[in-house]
Amino acid sequence: MRQPETRPSLIIKLTDQRNELAWAEFLCAYEPFLIQLVRRRGTPERHVSDVTQQLLMAIAKTVEGWKPDGREASFRRWLSRVARNVALKYLIRERRQISGQGGTEFLQQMEREPDLADHERQDGQYEHELIVWAAEQVRGEFRESSWKAFWATQVEGKSVADAAAEIGVSAGSIYMSRSRIFARIREKIDEVL
Amino acid sequence: MSLNRISCDSELLRLSLSDRLSEQQEESLTLHLAECVACQRELERLAGQQNDWDKVRQALRHELESSQGGEHDLQRLDRSAEREVAADEDAAVDFAVDFLEPSSAPGAIGRIGDIDILEVIGRGGMGVVLKGYQPELKRLVAVKVLAPHLAVSGSARQRFSREAQATAAIMHPNVVPILTVHSTGKLPFLVMPFLACESLHDRIVRQGALELVDILRIGLQTAQGLAAAHAQGIVHRDVKPANILLEKGVDRAMLTDFGLARAIDDASITRTGVIAGTPQYMSPEQARGDAVDARSDLFSLGSVLYTMATGRSPFRAESTYGILRRITDSRPRAIREINPGIPSWLISLIEKLLAKQPSQRFGSALDVAALFEQCLAHVQQPAAATLPDYCLPMRRKAWLKWLRRKRWTLGAMGLGAVSVALLLFVFRFLNPAVPLQSEVARPNESTVRSSPSAAAIPEWNATAQELRELDRDAAPFESRVGRLWDRSSAPVSPESNLPSTPSTDMESKP
Numbered sequence: 001m002r003q004p005e006t007r008p009s010l011i012i013k014l015t016d017q018r019n020e021l022a023w024a025e026f027l028c029a030y031e032p033f034l035i036q037l038v039r040r041r042g043t044p045e046r047h048v049s050d051v052t053q054q055l056l057m058a059i060a061k062t063v064e065g066w067k068p069d070g071r072e073a074s075f076r077r078w079l080s081r082v083a084r085n086v087a088l089k090y091l092i093r094e095r096r097q098i099s100g101q102g103g104t105e106f107l108q109q110m111e112r113e114p115d116l117a118d119h120e121r122q123d124g125q126y127e128h129e130l131i132v133w134a135a136e137q138v139r140g141e142f143r144e145s146s147w148k149a150f151w152a153t154q155v156e157g158k159s160v161a162d163a164a165a166e167i168g169v170s171a172g173s174i175y176m177s178r179s180r181i182f183a184r185i186r187e188k189i190d191e192v193l
Numbered sequence: 194m195s196l197n198r199i200s201c202d203s204e205l206l207r208l209s210l211s212d213r214l215s216e217q218q219e220e221s222l223t224l225h226l227a228e229c230v231a232c233q234r235e236l237e238r239l240a241g242q243q244n245d246w247d248k249v250r251q252a253l254r255h256e257l258e259s260s261q262g263g264e265h266d267l268q269r270l271d272r273s274a275e276r277e278v279a280a281d282e283d284a285a286v287d288f289a290v291d292f293l294e295p296s297s298a299p300g301a302i303g304r305i306g307d308i309d310i311l312e313v314i315g316r317g318g319m320g321v322v323l324k325g326y327q328p329e330l331k332r333l334v335a336v337k338v339l340a341p342h343l344a345v346s347g348s349a350r351q352r353f354s355r356e357a358q359a360t361a362a363i364m365h366p367n368v369v370p371i372l373t374v375h376s377t378g379k380l381p382f383l384v385m386p387f388l389a390c391e392s393l394h395d396r397i398v399r400q401g402a403l404e405l406v407d408i409l410r411i412g413l414q415t416a417q418g419l420a421a422a423h424a425q426g427i428v429h430r431d432v433k434p435a436n437i438l439l440e441k442g443v444d445r446a447m448l449t450d451f452g453l454a455r456a457i458d459d460a461s462i463t464r465t466g467v468i469a470g471t472p473q474y475m476s477p478e479q480a481r482g483d484a485v486d487a488r489s490d491l492f493s494l495g496s497v498l499y500t501m502a503t504g505r506s507p508f509r510a511e512s513t514y515g516i517l518r519r520i521t522d523s524r525p526r527a528i529r530e531i532n533p534g535i536p537s538w539l540i541s542l543i544e545k546l547l548a549k550q551p552s553q554r555f556g557s558a559l560d561v562a563a564l565f566e567q568c569l570a571h572v573q574q575p576a577a578a579t580l581p582d583y584c585l586p587m588r589r590k591a592w593l594k595w596l597r598r599k600r601w602t603l604g605a606m607g608l609g610a611v612s613v614a615l616l617l618f619v620f621r622f623l624n625p626a627v628p629l630q631s632e633v634a635r636p637n638e639s640t641v642r643s644s645p646s647a648a649a650i651p652e653w654n655a656t657a658q659e660l661r662e663l664d665r666d667a668a669p670f671e672s673r674v675g676r677l678w679d680r681s682s683a684p685v686s687p688e689s690n691l692p693s694t695p696s697t698d699m700e701s702k703p
Contacts, residue, residue: 132252132256135253173223
């Protein structure tokens with residue numbers, strides 16, 4: 001569980017109120033994803049919040065370097081890019097050694113440039129983590145039978161007719177449910193990116 | 194094709210993606226989709242590019258493959274609901290065991306303060322409910338313990354104890370009392386009497402829609418409980434059938450979980466960004482995340498009444514977001530369609546409670562209670578008690594009002610007609626040789642009977658009598674309603690507040 005009292009350490013000075021809001025929204029959406037990402041990389045449970053914290057601080061640190069590019073939602077787009085890079089670096093480091101450590105050593109390691117080849121390979125991994133995370137998030141928003149319909153036809157590769165008979169719903173409702181769930185997964189990913 | 198009740202409509206498909214269809218639209222689109230390949234494709238295209246579909250499919254397939262065999266945390270994605278419930282129950286027991294001190298009392302699983310804990314009754318969004326026994330006072334109690342993840346947040350703790358203390362101040366037969374609040378320990382908890390009861394939710398699940406008398410009685414008592422809370426400045430925020438307890442053997446409904454919804458909302462929304470529990474009974478202002486006041490509870494009360502009348506909640510959808518959108522945007526299915534036995538006056542009361550705009554609902558829970566009291570009396574003894582004016586159908590109401598306003602004019606007209614008739618009669622009786630004009634035209638008819646004025650005498654007498662009775666009946670209620678409306682903050686007069694048609698109430702006005 002996240003320790004609420006560590007939050008103030010992440011508060012960064014942003015002059016623009018809109019950006020401050022964007023930062024708060026970003027944290028709200030991104031932090032749960034990072035926690036899961038860190039946990040799923042095999043980090044021991046007692047280090048999960050620490051490592052997540054380090055990642056968020058790495059993101060926060062770079063905020064000072066931000067310059068508006070003059071286009072819409074510049075801060076938000078920039079923030080997603082930074083977050084993505086920080087997460088990618090983490091994925092690469094994590095592969096080389098089990099990251100249980102925290103503190104400055106970890107941060108320094110985060111700042112070193114990883115190999116380009118690793119970067120590309122991990123890009124797909126990052127996307128994969130996002131999709132899986134988003135799917136878990138939206139699952140609870142739907143009826144059990146709708147989720148089963150989505151899972152059976154999209155993941156297990158069953159035909160709509162078979163799934164309909166198995167779950168006990170109509171074929172038409174399967175078409176509707178699975179598109180709805182897919183659209184929500186995409187929405188969820190967009191909230192983070 | 195005969196099954197295709199609707200033609201292809203991409204706007205409808207677009208709306209269906211965000212779960213914004215009405216129930217009828219959803220039904221017909223489901224039928225249509227089963228048959229129409231073009232629409233199946235279009236719906237998928239609208240949901241996202243083929244490339245994105247493939248990515249999601251591949252990612253989840255890959256997860257499924259890598260998770261097969263071992264217990265991977267992602268197994269959750271394919272776990273059945275039953276297993277989750279079982280896991281939840283285990284967690285509740287674990288939690289109780291961790292939290293309790295050992296007890297030497299026979300049959301007890303542990304002890305909190307001076308209470309021997311006998312069993313875990315349930316687990317809700319806010320924590321665990323335990324059944325306990327206080328040996329000194331020889332009474333059974335229910336103990337609600339705030340969940341650990343809420344207890345770590347200082348503001349949630351503060352709010353928990355503040356709201357619990359405020360609720361403890363409400364003394365009302367329709368509010369489950371709070372006996373004590375312990376907010377200083379590791380986990381805050383509150384103690385309530387243990388009641389032999391079932392929740393309204395369980396009752397509706399068990400037997401479906403309720404009898405009219407029960408709907409009115411439970412509605413009345415809930416409104417009374419709410420009025421007592423509102424008088425203390427407390428908004429319940431989570432009025433729903435599961436929070437209305439029905440005592441066994443006694444016709445009494447009691448509200449529980451006052452204000453606690455707030456403590457949970459704050460902590461869980463900031464924690465995860467999602468809404469805890471079912472939002473089905475939320476008001477539109479709650480669903481939008483706006484500020485709420487007592488009138489929000491009135492909307493939820495309307496949803497509860499709807500559920501009692503039909504056996505199903507008014508705003509239903511496939512997803513949480515769909516439910517929230519229905520609450521803010523659409524009218525529920527007409528009560529009459531589901532249960533034709535519900536009288537129209539009750540339907541219009543419920544519809545007014547379910548007005549999207551708080552200002553279009555009743556002024557206060559007290560007003561609602563007063564109306565329900567009258568309605569209940571009428572249903573129990575139709576001869577002795579009339580329905581409140583508010584509940585009379587519009588046409589009859591307007592007609593009675595007109596009659597009452599014009600009673601002197603009408604009386605005078607009646608008197609005039611009677612006098613004329615009398616004069617004519619006397620004149621003819623005294624002077625039968627002189628025929629009336631009508632007799633010239635229709636010589637065969639009996640003149641006395643055909644005289645319209647003379648025939649009207651008993652009718653006018655009866656009408657005058659009815660008017661006097663109506664006046665007598667209406668006087669006490671009118672003065673009462675007058676008082677109620679004066680007290681309520683409603684900026685409009687009772688007359689202008691009446692819906693011209695019930696439907697106008699239900700549409701949100703920008």
